[in-house]
Amino acid sequence: MLAPVLHHNYRFPINLISRFNPSVNFSYQSTAMSSSIVLPSISLTKAGSSDSLRNSSCLGFRNEIRRASLWNLKKSRVFVSVSVGSEAVVVDDALFKDYKPSSAFLFPGQGAQAVGMGVEAQKVPAAAELYKRANEILGFDLLDICINGPKEKLDSTVLSQPAIYVTSLAAVEVLRAREGGQQIIDSVDVTCGLSLGEYTGLAFAGAFSFEDGLKLVKLRGEAMQDAADAAKSAMVSFIGLDSGKVQELCDAANDEVDDANKVQIANYLCTGNYAVSGGLKGIEAVEAKAKSFKARMTVRLAVAGAFHTSFMGPAVSRLEAALAETAIRTPRIPVISNVDAEPHADPSTIRKILARQVTSPVQWETTVKTLLARGLQKSYELGPGKVIAGIIKRMDKSAEIENIGA
Known part of the structure; x- marks a missing residue:
């Protein structure tokens, strides 16, 4: 679907410009103080078109913005759009989808x-x-x-x-x-x-x-x-079990407690280390069953309650x-x-x-x-x-x- 072509002076986020211009550096402090630069007369059309973003050579960012556009041409969607009057910028949420970390x-x-x-x-x-x-x-x-x-x-x-x-x-x-x-x-x-x-x-x-x-x-x-204060709950970490076994352990414990005490995996940290959160009775139940499921160790976590549930x-x-x-x-x-x-x-x-x-x-x-x-x-x-x-x-x-x- 074609997006309407808009000609409007609006603010293009500094953080997007700096992502494609290594010579522009911003820390979390400087970005907080200044989050935009005015670029005149930017046109938006259907993503996938060579004219997805056109801008003047103002401030020397022409090539950087074109690169930003080209990175998103594959996605066949509008990269950014403008809400005229509010100057709000809508960004393609998939902008970083194909990131290559170093x-x-x-x-x-x-x-x-x-x-x-x-x-x-x-x-x-x-x-x-x-x-x-x-x-x-x-x-x-x-x-x-x-x-x-x-x-x-x-x-x-x-x-x-x-x-x-x-x-x-x-x-x-x-x-x-x-x-x-x-x-x-x-x-x-x-x-x-x-x-x-x-x-x-x-x-x-x-x-x-x-x-x-x-x-x-x-x-x-x-x-x-x-x-956490509103209900009796806790967290416990299981060492030595894969996620499938921890889920089986949770299921077994949940068969013995009411809905207010159900437990679930809350932290998938790494293979052999998963944290379970839930009602206090449910946590006590999984701890009691841990040995029969061959868990190497259980560690009750020093947190206020059942986080991430x-x-x-x-x-x-x-x-x-x-x-x-x-x-x-x-x-x-x-x-x-x-x-x-x-x-x-x-x-x-x-x-x-x-x-x-x-x-x-x-x-x-x-x-x-x-x-x-x-x-x-x-x-x-x-x-x-x-x-x-x-x-x-x-x-x-x-x-x-x-x-x-x-």
């Missing part, structure tokens, strides 16, 4: 926190500044809790999530400050994170500002805690409302979703995915397998802990990954 930033999720994190960041002014900005937004001294604890306080959902988010982005600044660090940052062409870490990845990729991301993470932690349903509407009010842009590089292990470019889709994320199983195993299969050469785990590095190495002993702490 260097990745991987960000940790809840559980990676440890008392003492943030100390290294204080040696780097730009990293230390993130904690100061966080204190203003949160209304309390986040750095003090990160460095001094106590552990029980830092481990709480409402505090650990913002603490990990800020510390992980501080680790980016620690890396930037070291010799060759900026070159590493510039080389990164894909990012993702475990659950909470997806928000960190989106901030790094310029989908939203550091401040907006922190506000979302703060609300997310509060909403998830409230949802329907138990988190009450948190969804609060997240949807906050996301609707948040300025979200197309990421400048692919950010892989925990929900479907795919990158998304359309801001409205990103909003929906983030709202669904708290009730959807984490597809980390598929994400890592896809990255490795598509040729990923080097990864960096930025933030507290080394959980992600352990998973990567378990899946591919030859994989190259470096930890950058703060």
Whole structure:
């Protein structure tokens, strides 16, 4: 179907331009401050036509925008469209579908926190500044809790999530400050994170500002805690079983409990390591049956409740409302979703995915397998802990990954 040809002065996202122009560099900070450049008289026609995007040679971006168009000609759909009057840009959500990863930033999720994190960041002014900005937004001294604890306080959902988010982005600044660090940052062409870490990845990729991301993470932690408080639930990790066996274990336990205590796989981390969430009685049932299913080990997770299941349903509407009010842009590089292990470019889709994320199983195993299969050469785990590095190495002993702490 032909799209109408529109001639209109509108804003073309910087993050799309920079994706195709290596000479233009934007960090998650600079993108947050300026997310668009005005380009005059752009025409849109049916995708697949050589005239999918026409523009003046203004600002020297003609070739870069043409390359952006050509990348999407194969998709036989409109790449971008304009809502006249609102200057809203609609982006093809499949923009990054055929991404070819070479260097990745991987960000940790809840559980990676440890008392003492943030100390290294204080040696780097730009990293230390993130904690100061966080204190203003949160209304309390986040750095003090990160460095001094106590552990029980830092481990709480409402505090650990913002603490990990800020510390992980501080680790980016620690890396930037070291010799060759900026070159590493510039080389990164894909990012993702475990659950909470997806928000960190989106901030790094310029989908939203550091401040907006922190506000979302703060609300997310509060909403998830409230949802956990509303019902008795828990999570347990099973070591030594494949996903099929873990599903059989869940089915066996579910036969013995009522609907309020059902369990399901919540985290597909890697082969032999899967986490199950559900009602407390259901969790106790799967733990009791684990030995008969030949699980090597079970580990009850120190989290507030059954994350990534329907138990988190009450948190969804609060997240949807906050996301609707948040300025979200197309990421400048692919950010892989925990929900479907795919990158998304359309801001409205990103909003929906983030709202669904708290009730959807984490597809980390598929994400890592896809990255490795598509040729990923080097990864960096930025933030507290080394959980992600352990998973990567378990899946591919030859994989190259470096930890950058703060």
